[in-house]
Amino acid sequence: MASASLWRYAARRVLLALPALAGVVVVTFVITRMLPGDPALYYAGQVDSFASVDEIRHRMGLDRPLPLQFVAYVDDLAHGDLGQSLSTGQPVGRELIQRLPASFELMASALSLALLIAVPLGVMAATRPGSWIDHACRLIGTAGVSLPTFFTGLLLIYVFYYVAGWAPAPVGRFPSFMRPPPSITGMILIDSLLAGDLDKFQAALGQIALPALTMALFALAPLTRMTRAAMLGVLSSDFVRQARANGAPRLHLLFVTALRNGLLPVVTTLGMIASSMLGANVLVERVFAWPGVGSYALDAMVSLDYAPLQGFVLVMSVVYVLINLGIDILYGVIDPRVRFEA
Amino acid sequence: MSEAVARRSPLRHLLQENKLTGVAVGLFGLLVLVALLAPSLVPHDPLATNAAHSVEPPSAQFWFGTDEVGRDVFSRTMVATQLDLGIALSAVAISFAIGSVLGAACGFFGGWLDRITARLVDTLMAFPLFLLAMAIISVLGNSTANVVYATALVNLPFYIRMARAEAAKLRGSGYIEAARLAGMGPAQLLTAHVYPNILPPIMVQISLNLGWAILNAAGLSFIGLGVRPPVAEWGIMVADGASLIVSGAWWVSLFPGVALMLTVLCFNLIGDGLRDVLDPRRVT
Numbered sequence: 001m002a003s004a005s006l007w008r009y010a011a012r013r014v015l016l017a018l019p020a021l022a023g024v025v026v027v028t029f030v031i032t033r034m035l036p037g038d039p040a041l042y043y044a045g046q047v048d049s050f051a052s053v054d055e056i057r058h059r060m061g062l063d064r065p066l067p068l069q070f071v072a073y074v075d076d077l078a079h080g081d082l083g084q085s086l087s088t089g090q091p092v093g094r095e096l097i098q099r100l101p102a103s104f105e106l107m108a109s110a111l112s113l114a115l116l117i118a119v120p121l122g123v124m125a126a127t128r129p130g131s132w133i134d135h136a137c138r139l140i141g142t143a144g145v146s147l148p149t150f151f152t153g154l155l156l157i158y159v160f161y162y163v164a165g166w167a168p169a170p171v172g173r174f175p176s177f178m179r180p181p182p183s184i185t186g187m188i189l190i191d192s193l194l195a196g197d198l199d200k201f202q203a204a205l206g207q208i209a210l211p212a213l214t215m216a217l218f219a220l221a222p223l224t225r226m227t228r229a230a231m232l233g234v235l236s237s238d239f240v241r242q243a244r245a246n247g248a249p250r251l252h253l254l255f256v257t258a259l260r261n262g263l264l265p266v267v268t269t270l271g272m273i274a275s276s277m278l279g280a281n282v283l284v285e286r287v288f289a290w291p292g293v294g295s296y297a298l299d300a301m302v303s304l305d306y307a308p309l310q311g312f313v314l315v316m317s318v319v320y321v322l323i324n325l326g327i328d329i330l331y332g333v334i335d336p337r338v339r340f341e342a
Numbered sequence: 343m344s345e346a347v348a349r350r351s352p353l354r355h356l357l358q359e360n361k362l363t364g365v366a367v368g369l370f371g372l373l374v375l376v377a378l379l380a381p382s383l384v385p386h387d388p389l390a391t392n393a394a395h396s397v398e399p400p401s402a403q404f405w406f407g408t409d410e411v412g413r414d415v416f417s418r419t420m421v422a423t424q425l426d427l428g429i430a431l432s433a434v435a436i437s438f439a440i441g442s443v444l445g446a447a448c449g450f451f452g453g454w455l456d457r458i459t460a461r462l463v464d465t466l467m468a469f470p471l472f473l474l475a476m477a478i479i480s481v482l483g484n485s486t487a488n489v490v491y492a493t494a495l496v497n498l499p500f501y502i503r504m505a506r507a508e509a510a511k512l513r514g515s516g517y518i519e520a521a522r523l524a525g526m527g528p529a530q531l532l533t534a535h536v537y538p539n540i541l542p543p544i545m546v547q548i549s550l551n552l553g554w555a556i557l558n559a560a561g562l563s564f565i566g567l568g569v570r571p572p573v574a575e576w577g578i579m580v581a582d583g584a585s586l587i588v589s590g591a592w593w594v595s596l597f598p599g600v601a602l603m604l605t606v607l608c609f610n611l612i613g614d615g616l617r618d619v620l621d622p623r624r625v626t
Binding site: 169301 | 444463464465468469470472473474476478480481486545553557560561564565566567577580581583585587589590592595596599602603606609610611612
């Protein structure tokens with residue numbers, strides 16, 4: 001019966017996400033139409049003589065009323081058409097898909113690293129309020145959100161590449177002198193493991209270490225802070241005291257009984273963290289010349305080529321809406337109570 | 343003891359409870375001082391290039407060293423304080439002014455105004471903040487004013503939501519009811535009794551938001567959006583040093599980066615301290 005209520009809850013959440021998606025599409029359409037530069041003029045300069053700008057504008061549908069243009073825009077989107085990059089001549093949609101795995105690999109590694117550090121740290125701080133680890137935790141919570149990602153990235157490069165020499169040159173996701181493993185998932189860490197090539201795995205790990213650490217430091221602060229605050233609340237509650245009185249083993253008590261309840265507020269902050277990580281990703285990709293979607297949009301923007309930027313913002317915003325949807329549903333899985341709220 | 347606490351002024355209470363907040367308030371004073379005085383006190387012209395002194399490490403002549411075109415990093419870092427603080431303060435002032443008034447009206451009156459605003463807020467919040475700011479500036483064009491507008495617009499939803507929630511909470515409270523019975527009109531109720539009382543929690547938001555706004559503006563100029571070189575701005579300066587740091591010239595990025603970090607830390611510490619005083623329930 002519990003699963004039926006979960007399905008109903010999930011379906012309602014999906015319906016609630018639709019207006020947000022529609023809003024994203026409308027706003028990106030408005031942004032496209034307001035962007036500087038006249039695409040018809042650009043094509044006219046490339047293909048035809050200047051005399052036919054009006055004709056090209058007509059062919060591209062730019063002389064039609066805005067509502068009609070919007071319908072055409074949505075129709076294009078439905079066919080996965082995000083326009084063409086002027087600098088590479090390739091469809092933006094295809095190029096974004098090619099570069100998405102690199103960005104995803106970076107963000108997933110960073111988030112896992114942040115969770116692996118933040119959750120145990122927050123739990124330990126909550127079990128010993130006032131201890132040095134608690135103070136360290138509060139310090140991380142405040143100092144961490146004050147770090148400019150692009151600056152920490154450069155500092156890490158200076159320390160680990162220039163001074164210590166431990167990290168490889170901070171350019172890209174794979175050393176240029178090696179052949180990357182055959183692309184299956186597009187994520188080099190996973191592809192090299194699938195190919196059973198540990199040397200390549202190690203090389204890719206070396207490349208991703210610093211950018212992932214840079215982003216993890218950024219996500220660490222709010223995660224540690226929330227875990228600590230949530231666990232403080234849960235640990236002083238009756239059901240934890242009861243479990244302790246019944247003789248539950250300490251680790252089980254902390255990480256199973258208490259953490260499952262303490263995770264709720266942490267899961268809600270994940271949405272906020274996703275928003276800031278999608279933004280930080282652009283900066284980190286720029287610093288480490290990481291060939292993901294963020295660098296793609298920035299590189300295009302420099303040459304006043306706006307279709308990639310606009311496609312990037314659209315795709316990332318859709319991803320963000322979907323992440324929030326996933327978090328809402330996860331919330332329903334962890335806490336059955338929310339499924340029955342109006 | 344409790345009488346003693348009650349008699350202390352809120353500011354003194356804030357500073358005595360948390361030494362770190364005191365340090366942060368002091369740092370903020372220093373930043374404001376630097377912002378006001380730096381342009382007339384710095385030893386070198388922040389824009390003057392000097393090919394003879396390209397990428398020199400810190401010395402007695404150039405305290406923070408020089409950058410690729412021989413500009414003095416110390417003078418540039420100090421002068422940039424004014425611009426970075428200015429961007430953050432004006433962006434937050436705009437989102438606060440519009441957001442708190444609109445949010446309070448929505449929460450107090452409800453109705454169609456509330457429904458339309460809620461839809462707009464939801465749409466804005468569907469975007470990752472930094473990317474929305476990027477898109478807005480690419481439409482409006484690269485300029486300092488547009489960084490301010492983009493940052494303000496991106497932050498607006500938080501102020502609207504917060505003010506709305508607080509005003510809706512106050513709407514049904516006893517003292518509002520009493521004022522209404524005493525014959526006050528809705529507009530008067532809102533301005534005299536609701537609006538002033540939603541401000542304390544919003545103050546905390548303002549302080550934390552200032553830090554975020556500076557990070558946002560510096561991040562945008564770091565990727566080449568917004569403030570245009572050769573203007574001295576911390577994000578641009580860190581970007582100037584990015585290609586030099588791999589060959590060991592750390593000073594070009596380090597000093598503006600540290601200035602940026604300290605400023606954001608300062609606002610965040612003040613925000614935390616304010617929260618402890620104004621909203622003791624949320625102490626963490």
